[in-house]
Amino acid sequence: MAARAARPDLEDRMPTFFRSLLTLMALALSGTAAADQPLTSGLDERIEALIAPGTDWVEKVILFRVPLPGSDAQMAFVVLWLIIAAFIFTFYFRFINLRGLAHGFRLIRGDYNDPRAAGEVTHFQALATALSGTVGLGNIAGVAIAVSVGGPGAVVWMMLAGFLGMSSKFVECTLGVKYRSVNPDGSISGGPMWYLSRGLAERGPALATLGKVCAVVFAIFCVGGSFGGANMFQSNQSFQQIVGVTGGAESWFADKGWLFGLIMAFFVALVIIGGIRSIARVTSKIVPLMGMIYITSGLVVIGAHIDQVPAAFALMLSSAFGVSSVAGGMLGVLAIGFQRAAFSSEAGIGSAAIAHSAVQTNEPVSEGVVALYEPFVDTIIVCTITALVIIISGVYVDGNGMSGVELTSEAFESAISWFPYVLAVAVILFAYSTMLAWSYYGLKSWTYLFGESRSAEYTYKTLFLLFVVAGASMQLGAVIGFSDAMILAMAFPNLLGIYFLLPTVRRELDRYWAKVQAGTLPTWRENLRRQRS
Amino acid sequence: MSEKFLVGLDGSECCQRAVAAALHQAQASRGSVVLSYVIPWSPFTFSTAEENALRHKRREEELARAAEQLLIPEQRRFEAAGIDCEVVARHGHPAKTLVQLAREYEVNMIIVGVIGDTPLKSRFLGGTASTLIQISPCPVLVVP
Numbered sequence: 001m002a003a004r005a006a007r008p009d010l011e012d013r014m015p016t017f018f019r020s021l022l023t024l025m026a027l028a029l030s031g032t033a034a035a036d037q038p039l040t041s042g043l044d045e046r047i048e049a050l051i052a053p054g055t056d057w058v059e060k061v062i063l064f065r066v067p068l069p070g071s072d073a074q075m076a077f078v079v080l081w082l083i084i085a086a087f088i089f090t091f092y093f094r095f096i097n098l099r100g101l102a103h104g105f106r107l108i109r110g111d112y113n114d115p116r117a118a119g120e121v122t123h124f125q126a127l128a129t130a131l132s133g134t135v136g137l138g139n140i141a142g143v144a145i146a147v148s149v150g151g152p153g154a155v156v157w158m159m160l161a162g163f164l165g166m167s168s169k170f171v172e173c174t175l176g177v178k179y180r181s182v183n184p185d186g187s188i189s190g191g192p193m194w195y196l197s198r199g200l201a202e203r204g205p206a207l208a209t210l211g212k213v214c215a216v217v218f219a220i221f222c223v224g225g226s227f228g229g230a231n232m233f234q235s236n237q238s239f240q241q242i243v244g245v246t247g248g249a250e251s252w253f254a255d256k257g258w259l260f261g262l263i264m265a266f267f268v269a270l271v272i273i274g275g276i277r278s279i280a281r282v283t284s285k286i287v288p289l290m291g292m293i294y295i296t297s298g299l300v301v302i303g304a305h306i307d308q309v310p311a312a313f314a315l316m317l318s319s320a321f322g323v324s325s326v327a328g329g330m331l332g333v334l335a336i337g338f339q340r341a342a343f344s345s346e347a348g349i350g351s352a353a354i355a356h357s358a359v360q361t362n363e364p365v366s367e368g369v370v371a372l373y374e375p376f377v378d379t380i381i382v383c384t385i386t387a388l389v390i391i392i393s394g395v396y397v398d399g400n401g402m403s404g405v406e407l408t409s410e411a412f413e414s415a416i417s418w419f420p421y422v423l424a425v426a427v428i429l430f431a432y433s434t435m436l437a438w439s440y441y442g443l444k445s446w447t448y449l450f451g452e453s454r455s456a457e458y459t460y461k462t463l464f465l466l467f468v469v470a471g472a473s474m475q476l477g478a479v480i481g482f483s484d485a486m487i488l489a490m491a492f493p494n495l496l497g498i499y500f501l502l503p504t505v506r507r508e509l510d511r512y513w514a515k516v517q518a519g520t521l522p523t524w525r526e527n528l529r530r531q532r533s
Numbered sequence: 534m535s536e537k538f539l540v541g542l543d544g545s546e547c548c549q550r551a552v553a554a555a556l557h558q559a560q561a562s563r564g565s566v567v568l569s570y571v572i573p574w575s576p577f578t579f580s581t582a583e584e585n586a587l588r589h590k591r592r593e594e595e596l597a598r599a600a601e602q603l604l605i606p607e608q609r610r611f612e613a614a615g616i617d618c619e620v621v622a623r624h625g626h627p628a629k630t631l632v633q634l635a636r637e638y639e640v641n642m643i644i645v646g647v648i649g650d651t652p653l654k655s656r657f658l659g660g661t662a663s664t665l666i667q668i669s670p671c672p673v674l675v676v677p
Contacts, residue, residue, distance in 0.1 A: 283581075
């Protein structure tokens with residue numbers, strides 16, 4: 001029945017879909033026609049030369065670095081901003097990231113589901129959706145970057161940042177549910193745009209203005225982030241992996257980033273413009289499967305070298321407090337680890353609150369507690385596995401200048417020879433699902449800024465596709481800088497507003513927790529019994 | 534005490550025979566009937582953010598459609614025969630939800646067709662019916 005309902009919709013959209021696709025093709029061709037160098041390499045360089053100055057500038061402004069006291073290390077101010085907030089939240093909510101875990105697990109398992117609400121979005125589904133947006137290249141490529149730049153010790157700081165970040169997610173997602181809104185078409189919208197504007201409005205006229213400003217600034221950065229880290233970085237890294245498995249520098253693909261970008265853009269377009277939801281639905285089922293395959297393979301590699309695991313942990317811990325090769329010693333390593341963690345878990349960034357807010361519950365705190373598991377799975381479990389594989393394999397020592405997903409691939413290859421092919425598929429699927437998830441976050445922000453209209457939607461979607469192509473055509477350095485900058489910048493308006501909303505969350509938490517402690521929170525069974533009588 | 538029958542509908546041809554059986558049973562025992570339709574759903578599936586945002590609305594549409602297209606027309610047939618008839622649509626695991634409904638409405642018997650409404654479901658040869666037989670709190674009449 002769903003397919004029948006979708007069809008008129010599809011026919012309606014097809015012309016626009018093809019039009020955007022033609023625009024893309026034309027753009028690519030106009031570049032080629034003008035090239036007087038060999039056709040292919042010229043195009044990649046051309047796209048890079050066009051975009052790089054802009055991305056460099058954005059990176060410099062947003063990732064301005066503050067020197068850390070007592071050493072010559074520097075840390076991007078925004079990373080400091082994220083970590084301090086996570087630290088404050090952890091203490092303000094009395095280690096909710098530890099004491100909430102057991103209850104969160106029972107919520108995810110469905111112990112407190114309401115049978116009357118069967119058919120609504122469950123805690124499990126909201127968490128799974130949010131995870132498919134965050135698990136991905138941040139964990140596979142990000143860890144490799146952290147290890148190759150900051151040494152094995154960076155992973156320890158990454159895990160610590162992930163642990164503190166759980167508290168940030170808790171706050172965001174609680175607020176996301178509390179201040180969500182129901183649109184005229186019956187769909188539910190939530191996320192920082194809403195909690196910043198509505199939440200702060202409850203706290204007086206002066207804060208109402210601040211809330212509105214924060215919401216708008218957040219939306220702008222979220223659109224930027226959806227073009228950067230959630231798009232260019234993804235298409236760039238999946239392209240690198242394809243080149244890697246098809247023969248490295250000799251690969252036919254090696255200088256055809258733009259072509260790979262076009263193919264990727266085509267598949268993204270099928271879903272976001274073509275409205276072919278079955279692809280999105282299939283992806284949302286395959287991605288968790290790929291995640292399981294990745295984790296299992298990681299555990300197999302670690303299991304095969306179980307005798308080296310204590311040494312690997314020892315190496316991580318000892319180098320966490322400074323190695324000679326990293327500028328700034330311990331603080332230098334810490335800065336790198338924290339930055340990769342921020343990018344991997346997106347805690348404090350605000351994006352996850354958009355995905356979590358559709359859950360069915362009358363208790364906003366319950367979704368916050370469930371959201372604790374997001375950084376836990378994403379940054380603590382998956383990142384630790386990746387890090388162990390890389391460290392045990394030893395490939396990071398003489399990495400031959402390899403970084404990102406190439407390094408992870410090499411590490412896995414040393415244990416399982418055919419794994420790079422599996423990883424290539426996983427990386428592309430992760431990249432694809434992250435792109436789809438973020439195109440939704442970005443679109444929500446875009447329509448928050450420009451209003452809900454078809455032309456606004458298509459403008460956003462066309463821009464989104466152009467950045468897919470651009471991402472595959474550029475060098476890793478330029479892409480990482482820009483994507484970090486745009487995604488991390490979302491933390492400024494988001495956390496600033498959240499500070500003013502902390503007492504609200506505290507009240508909600510205390511009320512909810514008293515119920516949990518007293519055992520008065522109705523469980524699934526009690527709900528069922530009540531329904532019967 | 535008069536008998537109460539729970540009928541599990543699924544829109545297949547086979548379930549028409551289940552309805553006929555229920556009609557016959559209810560008339561014979563002067564009992565009443567609860568017509569139910571379970572929309573297959575699991576709390577542990579994966580979905581996209583966009584689907585989640587629309588889920589609440591879709592759920593209500595699904596329930597409304599089940600009532601309008603399936604349950605109400607059948608209900609009229611029972612009422613025309615002078616049988617007291619309630620209708621209910623729910624999301625959930627088909628067999629488990631039927632058991633829940635059986636307890637909730639305190640019925641004496643569950644009546645279902647043996648084959649599901651899609652080719653895939655029929656391949657499992659009445660998975661719902663065979664599960665139901667094992668977990669039901671009351672007698673089950675499976676109509677071939």
